[in-house]
Amino acid sequence: MGSLAFERITLIGIGLIGSSIAREIREQGMAGHVTISTRSPETLKRAEELGLGDSYTLSAAEAVKGADLVIVSVPVGASGAVAEEIAPHLKPGALVTDVGSTKASVIAQMMPHMPPHVHFIPGHPIAGTEKSGPDAGFVGLFKGRWCILTPIEGTDRDALALLRAFWEAMGSMVDEMDPQHHDKVLAIVSHLPHIIAYNIVGTADDLETVTESEVIKYSASGFRDFTRLAASDPTMWRDVCLHNKDAILEMLARFSEDLAYLQRAIRWGEGDKLFELFTRTRAIRRSIVQAGQDVDAPDFGRHALDPK
Amino acid sequence: MGSLAFERITLIGIGLIGSSIAREIREQGMAGHVTISTRSPETLKRAEELGLGDSYTLSAAEAVKGADLVIVSVPVGASGAVAEEIAPHLKPGALVTDVGSTKASVIAQMMPHMPPHVHFIPGHPIAGTEKSGPDAGFVGLFKGRWCILTPIEGTDRDALALLRAFWEAMGSMVDEMDPQHHDKVLAIVSHLPHIIAYNIVGTADDLETVTESEVIKYSASGFRDFTRLAASDPTMWRDVCLHNKDAILEMLARFSEDLAYLQRAIRWGEGDKLFELFTRTRAIRRSIVQAGQDVDAPDFGRHALDPK
Ligand SMILES: NC(=O)c1ccc[n+]([C@@H]2O[C@H](COP(=O)([O-])OP(=O)(O)OC[C@H]3O[C@@H](n4cnc5c(N)ncnc54)[C@H](OP(=O)(O)O)[C@@H]3O)[C@@H](O)[C@H]2O)c1
Ligand SMILES: NC(=O)c1ccc[n+]([C@@H]2O[C@H](COP(=O)([O-])OP(=O)(O)OC[C@H]3O[C@@H](n4cnc5c(N)ncnc54)[C@H](OP(=O)(O)O)[C@@H]3O)[C@@H](O)[C@H]2O)c1
Numbered sequence: 001m002g003s004l005a006f007e008r009i010t011l012i013g014i015g016l017i018g019s020s021i022a023r024e025i026r027e028q029g030m031a032g033h034v035t036i037s038t039r040s041p042e043t044l045k046r047a048e049e050l051g052l053g054d055s056y057t058l059s060a061a062e063a064v065k066g067a068d069l070v071i072v073s074v075p076v077g078a079s080g081a082v083a084e085e086i087a088p089h090l091k092p093g094a095l096v097t098d099v100g101s102t103k104a105s106v107i108a109q110m111m112p113h114m115p116p117h118v119h120f121i122p123g124h125p126i127a128g129t130e131k132s133g134p135d136a137g138f139v140g141l142f143k144g145r146w147c148i149l150t151p152i153e154g155t156d157r158d159a160l161a162l163l164r165a166f167w168e169a170m171g172s173m174v175d176e177m178d179p180q181h182h183d184k185v186l187a188i189v190s191h192l193p194h195i196i197a198y199n200i201v202g203t204a205d206d207l208e209t210v211t212e213s214e215v216i217k218y219s220a221s222g223f224r225d226f227t228r229l230a231a232s233d234p235t236m237w238r239d240v241c242l243h244n245k246d247a248i249l250e251m252l253a254r255f256s257e258d259l260a261y262l263q264r265a266i267r268w269g270e271g272d273k274l275f276e277l278f279t280r281t282r283a284i285r286r287s288i289v290q291a292g293q294d295v296d297a298p299d300f301g302r303h304a305l306d307p308k
Numbered sequence: 309m310g311s312l313a314f315e316r317i318t319l320i321g322i323g324l325i326g327s328s329i330a331r332e333i334r335e336q337g338m339a340g341h342v343t344i345s346t347r348s349p350e351t352l353k354r355a356e357e358l359g360l361g362d363s364y365t366l367s368a369a370e371a372v373k374g375a376d377l378v379i380v381s382v383p384v385g386a387s388g389a390v391a392e393e394i395a396p397h398l399k400p401g402a403l404v405t406d407v408g409s410t411k412a413s414v415i416a417q418m419m420p421h422m423p424p425h426v427h428f429i430p431g432h433p434i435a436g437t438e439k440s441g442p443d444a445g446f447v448g449l450f451k452g453r454w455c456i457l458t459p460i461e462g463t464d465r466d467a468l469a470l471l472r473a474f475w476e477a478m479g480s481m482v483d484e485m486d487p488q489h490h491d492k493v494l495a496i497v498s499h500l501p502h503i504i505a506y507n508i509v510g511t512a513d514d515l516e517t518v519t520e521s522e523v524i525k526y527s528a529s530g531f532r533d534f535t536r537l538a539a540s541d542p543t544m545w546r547d548v549c550l551h552n553k554d555a556i557l558e559m560l561a562r563f564s565e566d567l568a569y570l571q572r573a574i575r576w577g578e579g580d581k582l583f584e585l586f587t588r589t590r591a592i593r594r595s596i597v598q599a600g601q602d603v604d605a606p607d608f609g610r611h612a613l614d615p616k
């Protein structure tokens with residue numbers, strides 16, 4: 001076992017995020033016993049085939065019995081029901097956390113069910129891909145990425161330190177934040193980009209003057225960059241939209257206002273305004289690359305992998 | 309020399325596209341002599357250091373003398389001036405083409421200057437990256453990508469066949485299209501994506517409630533995908549916006565209309581509408597990957613290259 005070890009860890013939900021956590025735990029020998037629980041027999045069977053844990057059950061209530069650490073990795077709309085199901089079976093002193101992409105709503109859903117004798121600390125790893133399910137996870141997903149914890153007032157400092165250490169063992173850097181602020185930040189860095197990507201792919205799909213085959217053939221000129229985000233899991237993203245509504249609508253309003261300004265500049269041929277914006281936006285990419293949050297290779301380095 | 313060879317090829321403009329063409333010509337020995345011309349002494353010097361041609365000059369007029377094939381690779385707003393400058397010096401029978409991202413405007417700018425004794429056939433390789441300048445080019449940029457030619461009525465069939473063969477030698481597949489239709493197709497597959505990307509990066513940059521450092525740190529959750537396109541050359545993209553105004557405004561209107569629908573679905577919690585759109589968009593990515601126009605690796609395969 002590694003230096004940071006738990007007697008029993010329970011993972012509820014074993015998709016991209018849950019199974020990446022499971023693989024890290026296995027890789028580093030971080031737990032005496034890992035219990036895996038998920039909703040469907042198919043996913044549970046696949047998790048077992050992949051050897052992601054030590055025992056497997058469809059019952060979340062059964063799964064949490066005796067666990068020191070419980071990690072809930074299900075779509076945010078399902079977190080209330082999961083909390084309600086596991087609550088009566090949690091061991092006193094257990095640390096309960098989640099990985100949901102929205103935080104105020106998850107807290108509102110889960111907190112009321114949590115017994116006073118457990119430590120509930122919500123979290124969100126800022127790492128992922130467009131793939132889902134237990135086969136999509138991998139060791140290294142969280143490496144060099146941030147994980148945001150949004151502790152509730154009065155949270156036990158030791159429990160918080162333990163959860164920080166857990167995410168650091170996953171390879172992450174850890175930040176703490178107010179849940180409302182988290183939801184605003186994520187609305188702009190994650191939720192709006194996904195919504196915009198879904199939207200433009202939808203627009204292209206609906207055109208009468210340009211065929212789908214043309215869109216596909218010529219997509220390397222820009223469009224394909226959006227299709228990655230727009231291939232993300234529909235359930236997860238429906239839930240995110242429904243559970244971070246206010247912050248998303250606020251960011252959408254800002255985006256649309258800015259787009260109207262740009263549209264007007266195009267209509268009136270105001271090249272200087274276009275040039276000013278197109279210059280300013282380069283600096284942000286440079287900073288992202290410098291911060292190690294993206295690669296600098298042209299086209300995300302994908303021609304290195306492109307078979308064609 | 310390869311099987312497809314020209315006595316003299318002249319490249320006017322030696323940035324990402326021009327220098328990628330130069331590298332392919334050199335690699336395959338496609339020309340007896342390659343002349344390179346560009347606007348600035350700095351770029352010309354760099355092209356010479358890179359050994360991209362056989363002779364180098366700041367004068368486009370000088371450069372085209374005696375050339376069998378002339379390829380103009382400058383921002384679309386500059387094509388008229390280049391055409392005017394080179395026109396009196398073109399050899400009878402010369403094939404003149406361009407690589408500009410808009411076609412109706414380039415034709416309107418260049419065609420009036422072209423003497424009747426040359427073959428002017430506009431073109432557009434659907435390949436590129438967010439980088440620019442002579443160092444950004446590379447062998448293989450055009451491989452497996454489409455190149456669209458938009459021949460003018462009455463174009464000589466042999467000249468057209470020669471230009472097709474040239475682009476096929478570059479590794480491309482060639483399509484022919486009406487210039488107006490080209491501009492519409494490109495407005496949705498390339499111009500709108502770039503404008504949207506520039507816009508969202510601008511919106512994020514302007515927020516008061518979320519800091520720039522937060523945007524950078526958490527960008528791996530979606531935002532960073534947009535920053536690649538938004539790091540593209542400002543001059544090129546200003547010119548594209550100014551020279552494909554009508555088609556871009558049409559696509560922007562469609563996009564905004566669809567976004568308003570999505571916004572309303574979020575506001576009223578219409579999960580089924582969101583789910584429907586988020587499901588439909590996955591199919592397009594699948595087709596793009598199947599068509600060899602993108603890689604299927606999660607995150608564009610970039611963690612394979614990520615040093616972190
Ligand atoms: N994907 C990302 O990039 C990313 C990044 C950071 C955080 N997150 C968050 O992480 C969580 C999990 O996302 P993921 O990408 O790992 O999803 P995923 O690959 O689709 O896996 C989802 C898991 O949740 C289970 N599940 C689905 N619906 C459920 C329901 N109604 N009740 C109980 N369990 C249910 C699934 O079970 P079955 O397969 O057995 O049905 C599966 O085990 C979400 O809250 C998401 O917001 C995602
Ligand atoms: N980048 C892409 O992804 C892409 C893809 C397909 C087509 N295109 C089209 O290809 C063309 C070239 O793009 P690029 O990416 O190769 O650009 P680039 O790397 O920025 O290079 C531009 C070239 O044009 C010259 N130039 C710039 N302004 C000029 C002016 N006013 N008059 C004369 N020459 C000028 C530059 O000369 P100096 O450096 O000496 O100033 C340089 O040689 C554009 O029309 C673009 O729309 C681009």
